[in-house]
Amino acid sequence: MTPPQAGWADHPAARALASRHRVRMWEPIPWVLALAFYFVFPKYLGFGTELLVTILFALSLDLVLGYAGIVTLGQAAFFGAGAYTVGMLAKHGIWKEPITGLILAAVVAAAVGLGSGLVLLRTHGLTLLMLTLCTMALLEEAANLAHDYTGGFDGLDSLPIAPLFGAFEFNPLYPKTQYLYVLTVLFVCFLFVRTLVYSPFGQSLTGIRENMLRMHAVGAPVRRRLVLCYALSAAIAGVAGGIWAQANAYVNLGTLGLDRAATVLIILVLGGYSRLYGAFIGAVAYMVLSHFLSKIYPTAWQLGLGLLLVVIALFARNGILGIAEAAVRRLGTRQATL
Amino acid sequence: MIFGIDIASMLLGGVAAGMVLFIVSVGLSVTMGLMGFVNLAHGGFAMLGGYAIALAMKHWGLGFVPALVFGFVVTAAASAMLERLLYARLYRASELDQVLFTIGLVFMMIASVTLLIGPENQPLALPTMLQGQINLGITQYRTYSVVLIVVGIVIVGGLWLGFERTQIGAQIRAAVDNRRMAESLGINIARLFTITFAFGSGMAALGGGLGAEFLGLDPQYALKYLVYFLIVVAVGGLGRVTGVFYAALLIGVLDFVLKKYVPQGGTAFIYALTILLLLWRPQGLFGAKAT
Amino acid sequence: MTAPLLETRALCRNFGALAAARDIDFRLEPGARHALIGPNGAGKTTFVNLLTGVIQPTSGSILMKGRDITDVVQAARVKLGIARTFQINRLFRRLSVLENVCIAVAERVGAAPSMFRPAGMRRDVVEESMHLLDTLKLTADATHRISELPYGRQRLVELAIALGLKPEVLLLDEPAAGVPSAESHIILDAIDGLPRNIGVLIIDHDMDLVFRFAERITVMVSGAVFASGSPGEIGADAAVRAVYLGRAGHD
Numbered sequence: 001m002t003p004p005q006a007g008w009a010d011h012p013a014a015r016a017l018a019s020r021h022r023v024r025m026w027e028p029i030p031w032v033l034a035l036a037f038y039f040v041f042p043k044y045l046g047f048g049t050e051l052l053v054t055i056l057f058a059l060s061l062d063l064v065l066g067y068a069g070i071v072t073l074g075q076a077a078f079f080g081a082g083a084y085t086v087g088m089l090a091k092h093g094i095w096k097e098p099i100t101g102l103i104l105a106a107v108v109a110a111a112v113g114l115g116s117g118l119v120l121l122r123t124h125g126l127t128l129l130m131l132t133l134c135t136m137a138l139l140e141e142a143a144n145l146a147h148d149y150t151g152g153f154d155g156l157d158s159l160p161i162a163p164l165f166g167a168f169e170f171n172p173l174y175p176k177t178q179y180l181y182v183l184t185v186l187f188v189c190f191l192f193v194r195t196l197v198y199s200p201f202g203q204s205l206t207g208i209r210e211n212m213l214r215m216h217a218v219g220a221p222v223r224r225r226l227v228l229c230y231a232l233s234a235a236i237a238g239v240a241g242g243i244w245a246q247a248n249a250y251v252n253l254g255t256l257g258l259d260r261a262a263t264v265l266i267i268l269v270l271g272g273y274s275r276l277y278g279a280f281i282g283a284v285a286y287m288v289l290s291h292f293l294s295k296i297y298p299t300a301w302q303l304g305l306g307l308l309l310v311v312i313a314l315f316a317r318n319g320i321l322g323i324a325e326a327a328v329r330r331l332g333t334r335q336a337t338l
Numbered sequence: 339m340i341f342g343i344d345i346a347s348m349l350l351g352g353v354a355a356g357m358v359l360f361i362v363s364v365g366l367s368v369t370m371g372l373m374g375f376v377n378l379a380h381g382g383f384a385m386l387g388g389y390a391i392a393l394a395m396k397h398w399g400l401g402f403v404p405a406l407v408f409g410f411v412v413t414a415a416a417s418a419m420l421e422r423l424l425y426a427r428l429y430r431a432s433e434l435d436q437v438l439f440t441i442g443l444v445f446m447m448i449a450s451v452t453l454l455i456g457p458e459n460q461p462l463a464l465p466t467m468l469q470g471q472i473n474l475g476i477t478q479y480r481t482y483s484v485v486l487i488v489v490g491i492v493i494v495g496g497l498w499l500g501f502e503r504t505q506i507g508a509q510i511r512a513a514v515d516n517r518r519m520a521e522s523l524g525i526n527i528a529r530l531f532t533i534t535f536a537f538g539s540g541m542a543a544l545g546g547g548l549g550a551e552f553l554g555l556d557p558q559y560a561l562k563y564l565v566y567f568l569i570v571v572a573v574g575g576l577g578r579v580t581g582v583f584y585a586a587l588l589i590g591v592l593d594f595v596l597k598k599y600v601p602q603g604g605t606a607f608i609y610a611l612t613i614l615l616l617l618w619r620p621q622g623l624f625g626a627k628a629t
Numbered sequence: 630m631t632a633p634l635l636e637t638r639a640l641c642r643n644f645g646a647l648a649a650a651r652d653i654d655f656r657l658e659p660g661a662r663h664a665l666i667g668p669n670g671a672g673k674t675t676f677v678n679l680l681t682g683v684i685q686p687t688s689g690s691i692l693m694k695g696r697d698i699t700d701v702v703q704a705a706r707v708k709l710g711i712a713r714t715f716q717i718n719r720l721f722r723r724l725s726v727l728e729n730v731c732i733a734v735a736e737r738v739g740a741a742p743s744m745f746r747p748a749g750m751r752r753d754v755v756e757e758s759m760h761l762l763d764t765l766k767l768t769a770d771a772t773h774r775i776s777e778l779p780y781g782r783q784r785l786v787e788l789a790i791a792l793g794l795k796p797e798v799l800l801l802d803e804p805a806a807g808v809p810s811a812e813s814h815i816i817l818d819a820i821d822g823l824p825r826n827i828g829v830l831i832i833d834h835d836m837d838l839v840f841r842f843a844e845r846i847t848v849m850v851s852g853a854v855f856a857s858g859s860p861g862e863i864g865a866d867a868a869v870r871a872v873y874l875g876r877a878g879h880d
Contacts, residue, residue: 008759009752013727013771018749071433119617125433126376127620130572134609134616137565141606200735200751201744207732210721217681217719218733218794219707220741258561262441269438303449309442313435314427 021198030280034183045179051287052182053244058268058279059193060236066274067197068229069209073261074132075237077139078109080256082238087156087251088149096162102242109238110231117230121223140256155252170246178247185243189236194276205229269312272319281320347479348594354483356590357490362545363570364582365538371514371577372534376433378440380542381567382447382560387413387543388550389451392462402465409547410540417539421532444560451557462550482551494583501579510534514577569612573622581624632695634659634828635798640689642679649675651853661828664843672852673832674716677800681713682706712796714787716803720775727771729786730758733793758793765789765819781812788819801831805838
C-alpha cells in the first residue's frame, strides 16, 4: 500500500482542526481581570474567592456534562467528598498542609467518582439521573450519621489549616492568601481541562455525547472512557470542595446537598456548557446577581432564577456565551455581505 | 402493649403513607413513561394542589371532600395549560433541557407561593369525622389512616379499571409501549399527552391534600419530597400503575418501620436500597425490560 | 482449503418467542462481493448485529479466519477488522466531516486515549482522514458540519468512517437507503471503488444495486437462509422469485 500523500495539512479543514487548541487573543482577559480584582477590590476578596471556587466546580461539571454528555444531578457528591477529606483530616489533626491536602481531596473524590461511575454508568437516561441523585443523597446521609467524624448536621468548623508554604496564613476575615491560592489552583485545573477537551480523548468524549452507538461501532471502549471522564471530573470537583473547606476553614452538610448540585448546574447552563469559559461567565453572572439580590429579596431572586431557567431551556440552550457567539456570527455574516 | 398489635399499627401507618406516595407518584410515572419527560416539577403540582385544597377550606369554608375535588380540577386545568403552552415544546428536547425547565418551574412555584401566601406551614384541618380512633377489632387505630388506605385502594382499583378497560387507557398503554406504533394507529398523541398530564397533576394535587396531615404543606414541599416521588417511580417502573402502587407501599412501610427502629440511618438505607435495586433492574422492580 | 474470512455456524437468536435468526450457516470469502437480501423483517439487520457483536447469539458460533469470535465484544471485533455502516445515519452531527472520520481513524491507530496532545496535531490521523475523504470525493465538504450536508453526502461519510477503520470485513446496511435517486450514483460509484482486499457484505432491497454489485447472493426469509448462489442462479430460482422477488414487486 502506498503511504497517504502528504500535503493535506494545508486544507482548511485540517488547518481548522490544527489551530483549534491555540490560545485566542482574548483568552488572557479573564485571568488579567481576576488578578486586577485582587488589587482593586481588596474588601471583596472573600466574595472573589467564593466565585473562583464556584468557577472551578462548574468547570468540573462542564467536563462531564458538556463534553461527555452525562446528565448528572449529583456533582456535589464529589465537591463534598473533597471538602470532608480536607475538613476531617485537619480537624482530627492528621493532615493540615494545604497543597498536599488538595491532592488528597482530589484522590478521594476521584476514588468516589471511579467507584460510583463504574456501577452508575452502566445505565443511562432517567435511571442514571436518579442514581446520581441517590448517590449524593446517600453520601449526605452518611456524613450526617457519622457525626463523631464529620460533625453531623453542624459540620466541622475552625479547621486548623497550616499556612501555605509554611509562611502565608489563611485568614478567614482577610482572605488575601486564599484568593491568590484559589486563583492559581483554578488556573492549573483549567489548563488541564483545556488540554483534555482538545485532545483525542476529549474528541472521543464529544463523539460519545453526539452518538454513542457510532462510538461503539468504531471500536471505542465507551464505558471505560465515560468512567475515566467521570473520575477526572470528580477529582476536579474534589479539589474545588477541598479548597472551599480550606478557604472557609469549615465544612458542613451543605457541601453535599442537592442545592449545591442544582446551583452549579444552573451556573454552567447559564454561562453555556461545552464551552470552557461558560463556567466563568455563568459563575460571574450568577454570583454577582445572587450577591446583590438574594439577600435582599430572596424570594424574588428564586422567582427570577426559575424564570431564567425556563427561558434558557426554551429559547437559549447555549447560555450567555451561546447568545454572544450567535451575535458575533451574525455580525460576521453582515460584514461579509457588505 | 402486645408486640403483634404494635406491628399491625406500624404497618397500617406505613401503608397509609404509602397510599399518599402512590397517589402523588402515579401521575409522574405515567407521564414519564408516556412522554419520556423528566418532570421534576411534579412535586410542585402536589404542593399547589395541596394549597388550593387548604385555602378553599379555610377561606370558603368548603368541606374536605369538595375541596379535594376543587384542588384536583384547578390543578389539572392549570397543568393542562402549562403542558400545551410550555411542556409540549420540550418533548423532543434533551433530558438536560427538560431538567432545567422543570427545576425552573419548581423554583417559580415555590417563590410564587411564598410571595403570595407566605413561607409558613398551612394547617389543613380534617373534618371531625376523620379525626380520632376507630376500632378495628384487634386494635384501636387512627381513623384517618384507615380512610387513606381505603381511598388508596379505591383509586388504584379505579385506575386499574380505567387503564385496562377504557378506550383511553388502552391508548395510553399502547403509547407507553410503542409510541410510533400508536401514532400510526391514528391515536391523537398530543391530546393523549395533555389529558394524561392533567390527570396526573390532578392526582398529585389530591395526594398533596390527603397527605398534608403528616407530610405538612409549605412551599418547600415541592422539592422536599421530590427524591421520594422519584424513587417510587424508578422502583415501580415507568408507566406502570400497579408497579408504582407496590413500590409506594414498599417504601411507605419501609420508611415507617426504619424511622421507628433506626431513626438515624433509615433514609440512607432507602437510598442504598434504591441504588442497588436500580443497578440490578434499571427498569425498576415492576417495569418491562427494555429491549 | 483456507478458512473463510467470516463464517457463522448454526447461528440462532431468539427474541422471546420470535426467532430472528435460525440456524444460519453463512460464509464470506476474502475479497467477496456478497449481497444479503430478503423481505422486510427477514432478520437481515439482526444478522449484522450478531456479526458485529451488538447482540449475542442464543446459540451457534461466529468465526473469523477460522478463529471463534462468538464471545469477543463489539469493540474488539472492530479491532479484528469488522466494520459496518448503519441503515439510518449515525454520525456526529455537530462535528465537521473531517472530525467524524478523524474520530474513527484515531480510534483505530490507538491515538484516542491520548489526553495531552491536541487532536489536530496528530498529523498521521488528519492526513489519513483527508486522504480517505479524497478517495470518496468529499474533500470539498471536509469543513462542513454533518448537519449542513445533503443526505446522500452524509451516507458517504458513513462509508468514510467505516473505511477509516481499515476493515477486512465491511458490512453495508442499505447503503443507499433514503438517498434521492439523483444522488444515489455517488454511493454506487463509491461502493464500486472499494478496495478488492475488503470482503464486503451488502444488505439491501434495491435489486439494481444488488445485481450490479454482488458476485454472490444469499436470500433470507423469516430469520433463515432460504437460498444462496451466484446472481444468475438466484435470478433464475423460481422459489426465490415466488417468496421474495414476487413479493417485493407488490411493495
